[in-house]
Amino acid sequence: MTMSQIAKLTYLFSDVKARNLAGPLLIFMILGMMVLPLPAFLLDIMFTFNIALAAMVLLVSIHTLKPLDFAVFPTVLLLSTLLRLSLNVASTRIVLMEGHTGPDAAGKVIEAFGHYLVGGNYTVGIVVFIILVVINFIVITKGAGRIAEVAARFTLDAMPGKQMAIDADLNAGLIGEEEAGKRRTTIAQEAEFYGSMDGASKFVRGDAIAGILILFINVIGGLVIGMLQHDLDIATAARNYTLLAIGDGLVAQIPALIISTAAGLVVSRVGTDEDISTQLASQLFSKPQVLLMTAAIIGFMGLIPGMPHFAFLLLAALFGGGAYVMARRGRRASAQPSAAPVAPPEAQDATWDDVMPVDVLGLEVGYRLISLVDKAQDGELLRRIKGVRKKFAQEIGYLPPPVHIRDNLELRPNAYRITLKGVQIGAGEVNVGQYLAIDPGSVSGNLPGSVTKDPAFGLPAVWIEGSRREQAQTQGYTVVDAGTVVATHLNHLVHAHAAELLGRTEVQQLLDRLAKESPKAVEDLTPKLLSVSTLQKVLQNLLEENVHIRDMRTIADSLTEHAVQVQDAHELTALVRIALGRAIVQQIWPQAGELQVMALDSGLERMLTQVLQASPNGAGIEPGLAETLLREASGASQRQEQVGLVPVLLVPAPLRTLLARFLRRTLPQLKILSHAEVPDSSNIKVTSILGARA
Numbered sequence: 001m002t003m004s005q006i007a008k009l010t011y012l013f014s015d016v017k018a019r020n021l022a023g024p025l026l027i028f029m030i031l032g033m034m035v036l037p038l039p040a041f042l043l044d045i046m047f048t049f050n051i052a053l054a055a056m057v058l059l060v061s062i063h064t065l066k067p068l069d070f071a072v073f074p075t076v077l078l079l080s081t082l083l084r085l086s087l088n089v090a091s092t093r094i095v096l097m098e099g100h101t102g103p104d105a106a107g108k109v110i111e112a113f114g115h116y117l118v119g120g121n122y123t124v125g126i127v128v129f130i131i132l133v134v135i136n137f138i139v140i141t142k143g144a145g146r147i148a149e150v151a152a153r154f155t156l157d158a159m160p161g162k163q164m165a166i167d168a169d170l171n172a173g174l175i176g177e178e179e180a181g182k183r184r185t186t187i188a189q190e191a192e193f194y195g196s197m198d199g200a201s202k203f204v205r206g207d208a209i210a211g212i213l214i215l216f217i218n219v220i221g222g223l224v225i226g227m228l229q230h231d232l233d234i235a236t237a238a239r240n241y242t243l244l245a246i247g248d249g250l251v252a253q254i255p256a257l258i259i260s261t262a263a264g265l266v267v268s269r270v271g272t273d274e275d276i277s278t279q280l281a282s283q284l285f286s287k288p289q290v291l292l293m294t295a296a297i298i299g300f301m302g303l304i305p306g307m308p309h310f311a312f313l314l315l316a317a318l319f320g321g322g323a324y325v326m327a328r329r330g331r332r333a334s335a336q337p338s339a340a341p342v343a344p345p346e347a348q349d350a351t352w353d354d355v356m357p358v359d360v361l362g363l364e365v366g367y368r369l370i371s372l373v374d375k376a377q378d379g380e381l382l383r384r385i386k387g388v389r390k391k392f393a394q395e396i397g398y399l400p401p402p403v404h405i406r407d408n409l410e411l412r413p414n415a416y417r418i419t420l421k422g423v424q425i426g427a428g429e430v431n432v433g434q435y436l437a438i439d440p441g442s443v444s445g446n447l448p449g450s451v452t453k454d455p456a457f458g459l460p461a462v463w464i465e466g467s468r469r470e471q472a473q474t475q476g477y478t479v480v481d482a483g484t485v486v487a488t489h490l491n492h493l494v495h496a497h498a499a500e501l502l503g504r505t506e507v508q509q510l511l512d513r514l515a516k517e518s519p520k521a522v523e524d525l526t527p528k529l530l531s532v533s534t535l536q537k538v539l540q541n542l543l544e545e546n547v548h549i550r551d552m553r554t555i556a557d558s559l560t561e562h563a564v565q566v567q568d569a570h571e572l573t574a575l576v577r578i579a580l581g582r583a584i585v586q587q588i589w590p591q592a593g594e595l596q597v598m599a600l601d602s603g604l605e606r607m608l609t610q611v612l613q614a615s616p617n618g619a620g621i622e623p624g625l626a627e628t629l630l631r632e633a634s635g636a637s638q639r640q641e642q643v644g645l646v647p648v649l650l651v652p653a654p655l656r657t658l659l660a661r662f663l664r665r666t667l668p669q670l671k672i673l674s675h676a677e678v679p680d681s682s683n684i685k686v687t688s689i690l691g692a693r694a
Contacts, residue, residue, distance in 0.1 A: 026079070033086040037093060046087055047109040047251050053080060054255035054262075061262035068189055073266055074196035080259050081206075084252045088214050095244045096221050109251055126215075129246055132253045133212055184407070185376050211253055218245035288326040295319035359404035360501065362419035363490065366411040368432060372483050373405045384487035388494065396498050396543070397550035398506050403490070416486055418493055420500060426493045428455030430482035434463045437477035445475045456489040499543040507536045514552045521556040529563035530572075537569035538576060545660060546671075547577065547584055554579050574657055574674075581677040588646055588671055594683045597650040597673070598636045604629070604691030608655050621662070632690040633663055637670050639688065648673060650684065 033046070057076060064070045166175075166183050175183075222241025226232040232240070295316045302312025363385075365373060372381040385403050393399045411417065417427040429452075430436070437447055438454050438461040450463040464472055464479075472479050480488070494501065511532075515522040526532055538559065539549050549555060558579035559572060566572055577584065589595055600608070608629075611621050621629075637647035648671045651659055656674035663670055678684065 027082075030079070030083050030086045033090045038090045040094065040098075043087070043091060043094065044109045046083075046090075050080070050083055050087060050252075050255045053083070054258035058258050058262040058265075061265045064266065068186065068193060070266060071189065071193055073263070074193070077259060077263060080255070084256060085210060088210070088248065088252055091248045092214060092218055092221075095218055095241065095248060096225055109247075126242075126246060129215060129249045129253065130212075132250070132257055135257065181375070184370065185374070188370075211249055211256070215245050215249045218248060288323040288330065291319045291323035291326065295323060358422040359419065360401040360421055360503070361403045361494070362422070363403050363405045363416065363486075364408040364411060364419065365405070365416045366413040367407060367409060368413040369416055369430065369482075369486075370407055371432060372486070379483075380481075381483040381486055384483055385490065388487055388491045391491070392494055392498075395548060395550075396495070397548050397552065398502060398510055400494055400498075400501050401503075401506075418490055420493075420497055425497065426455070426489055428485070428489055430485050431463050432482050434465060435469050435472070435479050435481055436485050437462050437464050437468075437472040437479050440476070440478055443476040447472055447475070447477070455485065456492045499540040502536065502540055502543060504532060504536060507532055507539065510539075510549075510552055511535075514556060518553055518556070521553060521560065525556050525560045525563070530559060530567075534567070534569055534572070535559070538572050541569065541573040542576065542580075544664070546587075547580065548587065551580060551583060554583075570657055574653070577656075577674070578653075578676045582679050584673065584677055585679060585682060588648060588673075594685050595648070595678065596640075596645050596685045596687050597648045598633075598640065598688045598690060599650050599686045600655075601689050601691035605652065605655070608658065609652075612654060612658055626662070628691065630663070630666060633667055633670060636688045636690055637667055641669070645687070646671060649690070650675065650678070650686075653677075 038046070057073075057080070060070060061073070166180050166187075219242050222245065223234070223237050226237030226241055227234060230237075295318075298312050298319065299316035301307060302309050302316060363373070371377045371379060373379045375382065382405075385405075389400055389402070408417075412429060414429045414431055415427065416430065417424050419425065431450070434449075436452075436454065437449070438459050440459065447462050447464055447468060449465070449468075452461050452463060453459065454461045469479050511522050511526065526535060539555070542549055542555075555576055558576045562572060562575045566575065585595065607625060608621075611625075633649065636649075640647040647667075647669060649659065649663075650673050653674040653676045656672055656677075660672045663672065
């Protein structure tokens with residue numbers, strides 16, 4: 001790395017570090033002024049900075065186009081109030097300690113406001129100060145707070161309608177996902193802004209009250225200190241300390257009045273594409289008739305005896321001249337030839353772009369769950385969904401389609417639903433900010449909360465507050481947050497529908513990936529021996545019976561070997577299962593050396609073999625035989641699960657496909673293996689025999 005690159009990195013690091021430290025340093029500096037004594041010169045600098053900050057905030061408020069352009073204003077309001085109060089504390093300290101020395105004891109700024117602005121008359125200063133406080137406290141701040149409160153309420157009430165309008169535009173194809181996300185974020189930010197402004201206005205009201213109290217504290221405290229500690233007479237003490245207190249109050253209240261005015265401007269304006277100056281010029285002085293009538297009224301009042309004729313007639317002349325100029329400009333504009341009318345654009349005919357494709361995998365959420373899937377709010381569910389897809393690819397053997405996430409105002413606020421090709425396959429409700437305590441069957445007590453069921457597996461559960469999380473874990477509950485609940489449900493459904501998610505696109509991607517490692521295997525298999533659709537059906541058959549397809553090389557070799565004689569997808573699936581026998585057995589018994597299975601009675605085997613010979617698809621199974629087989633298999637499976645074993649039925653190879661089709665829907669937890677799929681090195685122990693009493 002060159003020296004210039006090192007210098008550039010150092011500059012970037014220092015710039016980022018400085019920006020990150022600016023906020024904390026400013027707050028600690030403001031708080032420090034309340035504790036540490038400041039010299040009079042530094043106090044002048046800080047009071048001047050406070051006035052400049054107030055002027056800057058007012059100018060920014062005037063030139064903003066919409067309230068969110070100045071979204072940091074509530075925070076600025078808090079910091080400026082805190083700065084004024086800290087300056088009041090610092091100035092009070094120096095006024096009480098050095099006020100006996102003269103009117104410039106607390107700096108030149110306080111002296112100027114206390115002496116020159118009110119002519120050195122502390123009675124006039126007190127009256128001016130009280131008027132400023134009344135204007136700030138009762139008129140401006142109270143009005144701005146009320147506007148912010150009403151605006152926040154109306155913004156919250158309008159949120160559902162605005163969300164529906166966004167969804168309608170999105171569904172109609174007028175906007176994209178990115179634009180829809182930006183609009184949703186703007187709606188949420190508007191509600192937060194007006195709510196923050198409603199609360200921030202309370203700071204200014206408290207600041208006004210504090211200003212009055214500080215004034216009287218300075219006056220009374222100064223009189224006591226001046227007379228008792230510095231032996232001043234009451235007139236001198238009153239003059240010195242009262243003028244200093246008034247100067248201190250005025251130098252704080254004038255910036256406060258400016259900040260309050262800025263707050264009122266921000267919350268009271270209607271958002272357009274123009275700033276306040278342009279709006280005033282274009283809306284207030286746009287009608288020459290209004291100016292002309294105003295000139296006539298002012299001119300008539302100026303002719304009344306005893307009125308100040310010069311002032312009234314001068315303003316009447318100005319308004320009349322302005323009306324004449326505007327009327328003349330309007331006549332010139334109307335005299336110019338108007339442009340030819342533009343024909344409205346013809347409605348476009350429907351095209352294939354208007355056809356909205358159906359999402360393979362979809363997740364729809366209510367509006368209270370938007371924070372879980374919003375990138376701008378660092379939605380945790382987005383990361384979990386990525387983890388679900390990655391885990392699925394590692395366990396099953398192919399990458400599932402992406403999950404399309406959208407909000408749906410037709411759902412309950414806390415509800416969500418999961419769709420497959422536009423059809424709902426799962427739904428539930430979660431409480432953001434709470435935890436779901438799931439009862440795995442061995443808990444030691446009950447928990448207060450909202451009783452419900454785990455949406456993924458139907459286990460009893462209860463929604464609890466975060467403060468009870470450790471208590472729930474101690475009692476044996478499995479505690480997860482709202483995002484984990486949705487992700488677990490999605491993961492369960494994706495695994496359960498793995499066969500339906502495997503489309504032609506995914507199969508072709510599997511072949512392309514295999515072609516990079518074993519090009520000859522793909523070349524010999526498709527399209528020479530098997531079509532892609534037949535290969536897709538074989539893979540779907542494997543997935544329907546929870547057999548992963550990670551070993552595509554073995555699957556391709558087995559199909560290549562048998563596809564010359566066999567073309568039926570179900571028969572090919574049975575042959576591929578034999579090739580994958582070791583993987584299937586390991587998937588069921590990861591570490592067990594002995595395979596504990598159920599088996600068929602010899603008589604039942606013969607009956608089923610006869611049925612298979614008469615009807616290869618198993619449609620000829622008699623109702624009595626079917627009921628007996630189902631009852632026996634269900635009872636044996638329950639006994640296996642009760643002792644902690646996986647229910648596995650070991651049958652002859654010709655019967656495996658028949659029994660798998662028959663028992664799959666009723667007993668999805670039952671695994672059915674053929675003798676040919678079990679490796680020769682495995683030890684088999686038969687725990688029960690089906691049909692022994694039939």
